[in-house]
Amino acid sequence: MTSTSDIIKSNKDYTLTSWTAQGVWNPAVMDHAEGVYFWDTEGKRYIDWSSQLVNVNVGHSHPHVIKAIQDHVAKISYATPSYATEARGRLGQMLAEVTPGKLSKAFFTNGGTDAIENAIKMARLFTGKTKILTRYRSYHGATFGAATAGGDPRRHGHGPGISDIVRLPDPYAYRSPVYRGRTQEEGDAIMADMVEEIVQMEDPKSVAAILIEGYSGTSGIIQPTAIYWNRLRAICDRYNMLLIVDEVMSGFGRTGEWFGVDHYPNVQPDIMAIAKGVTSGYVPLGAAIVSEEIASYFNDHTLSMGLTYSSHPLAMAAGVANIEVYRSENLIENARDMGKVLRRGLMDLAEKHAVVGDIRGAGLHHVLELVKNRDTREPLSPWQGAFSEPMQIINKTLKEEGMATFVRWNLIFNCPPLVITDAQVKEGLDILDHALTKVDSFYEG
Ligand SMILES: Cc1ncc(COP(=O)(O)O)c(C=O)c1O
Known part of the structure; x- marks a missing residue:
C-alpha cells in the first residue's frame, strides 16, 4: 500500500x-x-x-446514488448530447417539478461555471441585449465569463474578462453605510432603488438580465430580504430584462427550501443555474434551466451552445437518484x-x-x-x-x-x-x- x-x-x-x-x-x-x-x-x-x-x-457514499451510477455505467457509459436517454428525460422532468414556477427545460453542463456561461448566452440570445448586472460580493464560477460576472476578488490577475458586465453594490446590512441607523428592510429598499438607477444609467435597452445568487454563498452569505428580491423582479419586468438566479450553491435543500429563491414566493426566475447538490458531487453536473417562454423561443432559433459532456448519462443517473433521495428521506x-x-x-x-x-x-x-x-x-x-x-x-x-x-x-x-x-x-x-x-x-x- x-x-x-x-x-x-x-x-x-x-x-x-x-x-x-x-x-x-x-x-x-x-x-x-x-x-x-x-x-x-x-x-x-x-x-x-x-x-x-x-x-x-x-452525504458521502449514499448507497442509492452509488447503485444508480454503477447500474448505469454498465448499461450506457456515454452518449452524444444529440441522443435521448431515459435518465435524461426523467431528470429534466424532475427538475421541472422541483424548480419554481414556469422553469421547464434544462440545458445540461459539466458544473456551475458553465451553467452560468450558458445562462448568460441564452439571456443575450433571447433578449437581443448584452449587459448583465451582477453583485460585487458574489461568485459565479472560474472561467472568464463566469469570473467576470462574479465580483469575487479571485478574478484579479487574469487580465480582461468579458465585456458588458455591470456590478451592483451589495445589500450588506452588517457593513454597508447605507444601513447605518436603518432596519435591514429600509436599507434593502434603498439598495433596490440604486439598482433601478443603475439600470437607467446603463440604458434599459442594453441590459439583458440581472444575475444574482438565490441565496448568497462564498462571498459571506450576505442576503437581502424579500423587499429587495420583489423589487428586482419588478425592475426586470418593467425594463424587459431577465432574472437569472444562480442556485449552484444554495439549491437542493441547502437553505431549508428546495432553492434559495423559494424563500421569496413572489419571485419567479426566468433562468436558473444549478450544479453541486443536483448530484451531490458524485458525478459532475450543472444546468441552465429556462422558463417555458425562453424554451419556446429556442424552438425556432438555434441554441448555439454545446459541450461534449452535456447530459452525460452517468450524471443523469446520479441526478435522478439524488432527487429520489431528497424526496424519500x-x-x-x-x-x-x-x-x-x-x-x-x-x-x-x-x-x-x-x-x-x-x-x-x-x-x-x-x-x-x-x-x-x-x-x-x-x-x-x-x-x-x-x-x-x-x-x-x-x-x-x-x-x-x-x-x-x-x-x-x-x-x-x-x-x-x-x-x-x-x-x-x-x-x-x-x-x-x-x-x-x-x-x-x-x-x-
Ligand atoms: C453560486 C455559485 N455559482 C457558480 C459556482 C461555480 O460552480 P463550479 O465550481 O461547479 O463550476 C459556484 C461554485 O462554488 C457557486 O458557489
Whole structure:
C-alpha cells in the first residue's frame, strides 16, 4: 500500500491545486467517507462541516446514488448530447417539478461555471441585449465569463474578462453605510432603488438580465430580504430584462427550501443555474434551466451552445437518484429542522464568544463573521488578505479536533450535509466552541 507521505508527495509533485500557492498546500489524504464523516489514511475521522465544497448534500457514499451510477455505467457509459436517454428525460422532468414556477427545460453542463456561461448566452440570445448586472460580493464560477460576472476578488490577475458586465453594490446590512441607523428592510429598499438607477444609467435597452445568487454563498452569505428580491423582479419586468438566479450553491435543500429563491414566493426566475447538490458531487453536473417562454423561443432559433459532456448519462443517473433521495428521506425538511438547531447553537456561541460579530444564513447554510470589536466591527482577519494569527489558530484547532470546513478571511462556514442529525450538529458546535475559546483573547473590547 502506498504510504500517506508518498501519496502527498506524488500529488504535490505531479498535480496543481486550486486557489493557492502550491508551496503552502498541505493536504489531508482522504481515504473513505460515509454520511457526514470522512477518514484520512491515518484513520483520523473528520466531520464534514462544509459538505466538501457545499455540494455533498445527500452525504458521502449514499448507497442509492452509488447503485444508480454503477447500474448505469454498465448499461450506457456515454452518449452524444444529440441522443435521448431515459435518465435524461426523467431528470429534466424532475427538475421541472422541483424548480419554481414556469422553469421547464434544462440545458445540461459539466458544473456551475458553465451553467452560468450558458445562462448568460441564452439571456443575450433571447433578449437581443448584452449587459448583465451582477453583485460585487458574489461568485459565479472560474472561467472568464463566469469570473467576470462574479465580483469575487479571485478574478484579479487574469487580465480582461468579458465585456458588458455591470456590478451592483451589495445589500450588506452588517457593513454597508447605507444601513447605518436603518432596519435591514429600509436599507434593502434603498439598495433596490440604486439598482433601478443603475439600470437607467446603463440604458434599459442594453441590459439583458440581472444575475444574482438565490441565496448568497462564498462571498459571506450576505442576503437581502424579500423587499429587495420583489423589487428586482419588478425592475426586470418593467425594463424587459431577465432574472437569472444562480442556485449552484444554495439549491437542493441547502437553505431549508428546495432553492434559495423559494424563500421569496413572489419571485419567479426566468433562468436558473444549478450544479453541486443536483448530484451531490458524485458525478459532475450543472444546468441552465429556462422558463417555458425562453424554451419556446429556442424552438425556432438555434441554441448555439454545446459541450461534449452535456447530459452525460452517468450524471443523469446520479441526478435522478439524488432527487429520489431528497424526496424519500425528506432532506429538505431535515435541513430546515437541523438548521434551527444549528442556528440556536451558533447564537449560544455568540453569547459566549465576543469575536462572533454576525451570524447569517438559513437552513444548513450559515456563516459566522468574526470581529476584533463588536462596535467598530473590525474584521478578525483582513478581507482578501492572508489569514491573521487568530484565524490560523481557528483553522489549526478545527483540523486537530476533526472538523473540515470552509474558512475564508474572517468567515467560518457551517454547511454540513443535509443528512446530519441533532447529535452530529451538537458535535460540530462543540468543536467550534473549542476553536473560538482559543481566540477569545484576540478580542479588543
Ligand atoms: C453560486 C455559485 N455559482 C457558480 C459556482 C461555480 O460552480 P463550479 O465550481 O461547479 O463550476 C459556484 C461554485 O462554488 C457557486 O458557489
